[in-house]
Amino acid sequence: MKVTSHVRRRSRGLMLLTATVAALGLLVSGAPAATAADSLAQQWVKDNPFGMFIHYGPGTYTGVQWSNPQTGTTDFNPTQTVNTDQWAATMKSAGMTFGVLTAKHHDGFALWPTAYSDYDIAASRYQNGNGDIVRDYTNSMRAAGLKVGIYFSIWDKHNGETTALVKNQLRELLQNYGTIDYLWFDAWGWHVPYSQINYDEVRSYIRSISPTTVVANNDHQQNTATTDVMVWEVPVEGFPPQDARVKDTSDTLDTNNTWFAAPETAAPKAAQTIVDAVTTVNARNSLYLLNVGPGKDGTISAPYASRLAEVGSLLPQKNLALGATATQTSTEFSGTASRANDGNTNGNFAANSVSHTGSGQYSWWDADLGAATRVSSVEVYNRDSYGDRLSDYWVMVSDRPFTAGLSPTAQAAQSWVWSSRQTTQAGTPTTIPIPGGKIGRYVRVQLAGTGYLSLAEVKALGTKNLLSGAVATQSSTEFAGAANRANDGNTNGNYSSSSVSHTGSAQYSWWDANLGAATKISSIEVYNRDSYGDRLADYWVMVSDRPFTAGLSPTAQAAQSWVWSSHQTTQAGSPTTIPIPGGKIGQYVRVQLAGTGYLSLAEVKALG
Structure with a gap:
């Protein structure tokens, strides 16, 4: 199929001419030496041992794993704004460092407004055709300090497969959304032959426009000539062997091995099962990519989010000396x-x-x-x-x-x-x-x-910050100082940086976080803001394995046998560290004023 047949027929002016020239003129050779690519891939796997696969698209709404490529674009219709911030927060709670979003699955539907097909989010009812989930996802990931991965199916059952289409859509993804750290190809080698779309040509093209992007290719052949990182798809192939090759072990959190959320999607696997899998595959020179399919409301379900937080609480602490x-x-x-x-x-x-x-x-x-x-x-x-x-x-x-x-x-x-x-x-x-x-x-x-x-x-x-990405609430909100600003990973105390929480002025103003699962906490760090530091002075810090009781004063709250507490009578620093001798098993963390006033926090960390 020619490039012209893929161009959206909308008011995009010279897009067709520009794209055609680019497709013809950007065939670049001279890829880096294999040793350089190997080194980059090895470093990626070492630095990113655990990440989240996110299968999301038309199949989410039609309830099938491989969506019909002729499904109408209007069928993709999230019931609310897709909460990519929640995806990122869930990753962080699990101890993950990166994610991989199915920007285009086998059905050919693009989650970004592509200029090379009418089968995309711009043709859907979502946000009246103005949505861009790839944009929202990449923004959320970077705001949370996470690395960005994109899944791209070479097999395109709606548009058909051509080298021009692949390169044009990859250019959009790799140049319009900041650095894409990890690119995950599917159906190339096992469905679309390399003779049809030449791997070396496309790989060289990727290096020319995004030289640091690491490529994984699920070709089911474990062929070192056609990928930087080889993929083992656990439901099909099981865990990879122990050898020197750098690998990606992709698995599902769902006990029924579904990828997209569907009627047959079951309860999540046990947290210890996932922790054991991460440990096993990391020892085999492989990262572990665990799949979760967001539901029709665009969020990761509560049981899955809770299970992932539990996984994060069980993962071993990072060895900072490794390779130093x-x-x-x-x-x-x-x-x-x-x-x-x-x-x-x-x-x-x-x-x-x-x-x-x-x-x-x-x-x-x-x-x-x-x-x-x-x-x-x-x-x-x-x-x-x-x-x-x-x-x-x-x-x-x-x-x-x-x-x-x-x-x-x-x-x-x-x-x-x-x-x-x-x-x-x-x-x-x-x-x-x-x-x-x-x-x-x-x-x-x-x-x-x-x-x-x-x-x-x-x-x-x-130490692990167990509060990173946890669900946060507070007694009230003023000056747009939302509760989640106090556990967004950013300790910047300048209010204009939009990372400082703020309640209204009231008696016993409080801020709470729910870790999602009970875990041992060794200390709490609180970070004060740069100005108005008296809004974090004379306060209590508490940890509990039960939700805090509504309406109680901090003194009464702290008197309950299941609550660990510490009354800090002076103004907080940046940080003030409150150790918990012997640790405290808890799921809920609270910072609460001892008297009346505003409560404002730059950051709160619960260290495991």
């Missing part, structure tokens, strides 16, 4: 420093994953995390033999580089250093918690005396 720049006093037996933060805890020296210094006084191993961040605990893993080479040692975290030549005792005495001396031989692992966490960039393991230092692995575990 590591150094040590000296190296012997080829035991380089990087072996101790390569992600491999194997303690057999022959496995080439154990570090080793020479024998010296106060032998040390350091890691530079690259940026200051909150470290909640450090785990050290001993080797299988010669375990006395990790015995009587110090663990330290600092926001400044460690001072050369100091003994560990002198190093630990500096006010900016958190330290813990471990006087016995380390286990596999020995976990050293840091109550309340320590903001630091540098991690050190150092012997208290003289000898070799040998490490199987060191992990610096970060």
Whole structure:
């Protein structure tokens, strides 16, 4: 089919001429070397271990998995404005870092106003033809600090498949919506032959207009020549094998393995099942892409959102030391420093994953995390033999580089250093918690005396903000200071930045957040605004495993046995950290004034 047959016949002026010239003139060769693409893909999988697949389109409204390509565009008719902010918030609550939206499925319907087909959102009744769900989705993702992925079906049962159509629509997606981090192709190789639409030509074209976009291709052949990241579709192929290839494991949250929300969609899988899957596939050099199909109202259903929040509460904390720049006093037996933060805890020296210094006084191993961040605990893993080479040692975290030549005792005495001396031989692992966490960039393991230092692995575990994307409410709202501004991930205290919450003035003004599932909270951080800081002064912070009781004063609320509380009598800082000794299992977090006034918050974090 010619390009001209795909052009929308509307008042778009020179669109056809421009598109045709672009289609003919932008056939670019000279793709980066395979090693560069491999490196980019490997880094993507490492940095983004868990994401959400979002299948949404005409099939959502016709109740089928593969929508009829002749379904009328008027059938796509959400019952309300599609809440892409809720999608992003749900991702964050699950501990995900990215999403992938079905911008165009096999039926050929485009969720953006494409110039190359009449079968798109502009021809639907949604927002009177002025909607653009791809635009809303990409905006919501970036506002939430999430990476953006797009699914694109090469197989187009409505328009037919041509190289020109594929490249023209990809150009719209890759150039009109900011950087697309991850592009997920479907039906190419297993339905549309590569001889029909040449992969190399299209892949080179993508690199020419969006060089950092990583491509995954569900060709069911696991062919390294036709993709950056290979796809395993779990309901069809199961989990991928353990090997060096970078992979995408795509699965469904639905126990019935549906992709689009449909009548047969069932209850979500158990949270622990999902956590186990994430752990398993990440260890096989694969990210885990978990599908959720929003319903006809354009939102992820409450049972699914709640289950995903539970998943987020169960996921292990991020290892901040993984792959960080590591150094040590000296190296012997080829035991380089990087072996101790390569992600491999194997303690057999022959496995080439154990570090080793020479024998010296106060032998040390350091890691530079690259940026200051909150470290909640450090785990050290001993080797299988010669375990006395990790015995009587110090663990330290600092926001400044460690001072050369100091003994560990002198190093630990500096006010900016958190330290813990471990006087016995380390286990596999020995976990050293840091109550309340320590903001630091540098991690050190150092012997208290003289000898070799040998490490199987060191992990610096970060804290998880459990409130990120949680449902927030407050006693009232004034000056457009909506409750969700206080847990949007943005600690900017300038009110004009539109990230500060604000209630009306009343007795015991409050702000609440529902985590979606009960989980252990180790501390609460509250961030005050830049001005009018007295609107967060003399306040209570509370955590409960039951909803807070309406109408109670904070004193009465705190008196209930299931509520943990702390009364802060001074003006909050940015942040003020309130530790919870031993942690508190809770689902609900509250900040409440002790008296009468406005309550205004730049941010609230509940750290796991």
